[in-house]
Amino acid sequence: MARIDLVDLAHSYSGNDAPPESFALKPVTMTWRQGGAYALLGPSGCGKTTLLNLISGIVTPSRGKILFDGVDISHATTQKRNIAQVFQFPVIYDTMTVGQNLAFPLKNRGVAPADIDKRVKQIADLLDLTPYLNRKATRLTADAKQKISLGRGLVRSDVAAVLFDEPLTVIDPELKWQLRSKLKALHRELDLTMIYVTHDQTEALTFADTVVVMHDGRVVQSGTPAELFDKPAHTFVGYFIGSPGMNIIPAQVGGHAARIDGHTIALSRRYNHLPSGAKIEIGVRPEFVDIAAPAPGLLSANIERIDDLGRIRFARVRVGEAKLAARVPPGFSPSGDTAGLVFDPSHVHVYADSLLVEGAA
């Protein structure tokens, strides 16, 4: 069990001399607290697996440090780090039974047979694998195999962190949900640091108390699911999380107002010193834009279509060049192709070069 600190950690697969832009993981400094449930979320190729492999020691960092409880283990072997990792595809030792699979890491470390038996029983119980202990592991289903992979990590009592690399990829949908609940239960029970890599926001948001969003080799935001939703720190987070994603619209911002397409929208905060020359955009989630009948005070938009998601309806509209999604209030039915847009000022954020700008009160 450990707190994990990353200090200016960066990695390039083509060595330290590669141009900074080509790094698979750009320099990051952050802390993962002991006992936290983290999700590393991002599209394929964003560097999340690289970060995971750096923590597990499969990859050695080009620069920076990794500390486990304050001890530098950047160059320690995987074995010394005492981490457990569950891979995308189940890794099972074919010739062994479930019990032997679970005992393998302990046997390798020379633990006394009596202790191994006790620990294996305990973990098998925890993972509901007891009935299968004497079965060959190859014949089990994918979800049972993933449990075994997890069990091989948990069986070591001193495990510092459990890492998951998209572990539910090969699992059937209804079992996915079960296994995820199992993981959450285990997390509460065992007080382990868990890091879960995924590109599926539902998985990330339901599993983790802290979600770390990565984009293009950078950690762009780390926060609770609510924070990511309410206050995306980067336009990418706004766009990537939520369905549909956040509306990002180019605008001119000054004081308490933003101008879009010649129209002024009120902002709840004051923005006076925006960096000059930066690309200024406003971001607002579709949930906080309502469409209404066209009126002189409202930004007018062309309705392209309306998506009915059951509990909520979203209109896809166009304002000049920009495409937006907006909520259709219950009971409202637009007449004709044009509509007015009503923004909720407290949920309109301002971004300069894709980064969130904090306004003054």
Place this chain on the structure above:
Amino acid sequence: MSTIPGRRIIMVTFLFFLLLPIYWLVNMSFKTNNEIVTSMHLWPYQPTLANYRTIFTDESWYSGYINSLKYVIINTVISISVALPFFNLYSAINLFDTPWAVALAHCIFNVPLAVWILEGFVSSVPREIDETAFLDGYSFPRFFVKILIPLIASGIGVAAFFCFMFSWVELLLARTLTSVAAKPISATMTRTVSAAGVDWGLLAAAGVLTIIPGALVIWFVRNYIARGFALGRV
């Protein structure tokens, strides 16, 4: 892939062991018979191309090569295409004393082997793919040509390599099934043993020439083979 300590030494030693006899054969093929019998040198002191010249100018020698290549290619093609149950190009007319006969006999060994190798590749194609294809309205032959064959292309490469290998290297069948017209090089080679003793230089040169087609085949398919070996269970 994980490897073992001292792997470089093991590999180099083994490759040296493989190459040494071949080197000796090449070395001898450039020597005169007189030099071969009277001295022991690691390279030819009086290099000569006479042995090769004999082979390339004597029709009974070089026609052997042509026959060999002919039946090996025929055999490889038949085995692969039949194993892929695809072309029904077989009709048994006038089979004896043609390269076809030898090639056909090889199929006893090659067809099951090709089926075996290809089975591994075909079964590694996810079932969803062919189900999707049928749902998309592909007919079976079209599915075969458009989807399955490209997917298992490297498998076909490996199977072809094996078929080539096993038919190229065979002597026995060629000797018993054909008389003169379709004699492959391996059968022709036995002619160097005459009443006057063995013409070692000529024998070595003929041997070297039989290694070359194989070496060329390997060289051209080397990446294919590596990939094919890696993909299939073989």
Place this chain on the structure above:
Amino acid sequence: MEKTVNQRAWFLVLPVFLIVAFSAILPLMTVVNYSVQDTFGNNQFFWNGVGWFKELLDPHTDLGERFLASVGRNLLFSAIILAIEVPLGIVVALSMPRQGWQVAACLVILALPLLIPWNVVGTIWQIFGRPDIGLLGYVLNRIGFNYNYVANDLDAWFTVIIMDVWHWTSLVALLCYAGLKSIPDAYYQAAQIDGASRWAVFKAIQLPKMNRVLLIAVLLRFMDSFMIYTEPFVVTGGGPGNSTTFVSIELVKIALGQFDLGKAAALSLVYNLIILIVCWIFYTVMTNAGADRPAKESVK
């Protein structure tokens, strides 16, 4: 999900059956026909029943003695080359470079002996082993071994075995390499995390994953070594004496040398039967090794 049985598939494999039938079953029937007859030449045949088979399996007759002795020699030969080639092939496969041009280079050189015609392999070693003109024979004699494969039984065996190792270890190595390459990296990473030693990785991951290719390798090598003809025939001609006369050489001696078709046919049938039985045993043993049985050593 069960795959629906597609009856059309049978028509597509029909050509395979036809070819195998034409090239395997017809000759086999001919052989069976010969095996129960006797001939005095001039294409006149007489019914002989199981007479040849009785003689073949009875060590007191001349034919039986020769047959059983050659089978014994052949089994010993197969056992020796399997014992050398399989472990050596695995070691070579494990020693393959990880990446880069060296991989291609190694593959090409490894595959080279496999693509040399068998009689040329025989020729290469016939030359290479001769004390007068061959490097191996010359060097061995220079460093004090009285090596001569034409005169000495043991030297002849040594030559035939090292020739087979030279010729075929690559096949085992290539098959094993293919098996090793198909293991996903995650296995090695998991093993690293589980703290497995090099030996444990080999036993728990590499060997089980090579199971199937090893089965193929062992079967191919057994069949080929048990049917070996060309290479020892070229090098030793079955001698000195009968010391390297393997079953196939004996068979050809009887069939072509003495033109005793009945005897030869009976011999080849029994010969095929032995190969089938041994292959079946290998197959059963090796596939069972990976089957789902309660392991003997369970976690108590």
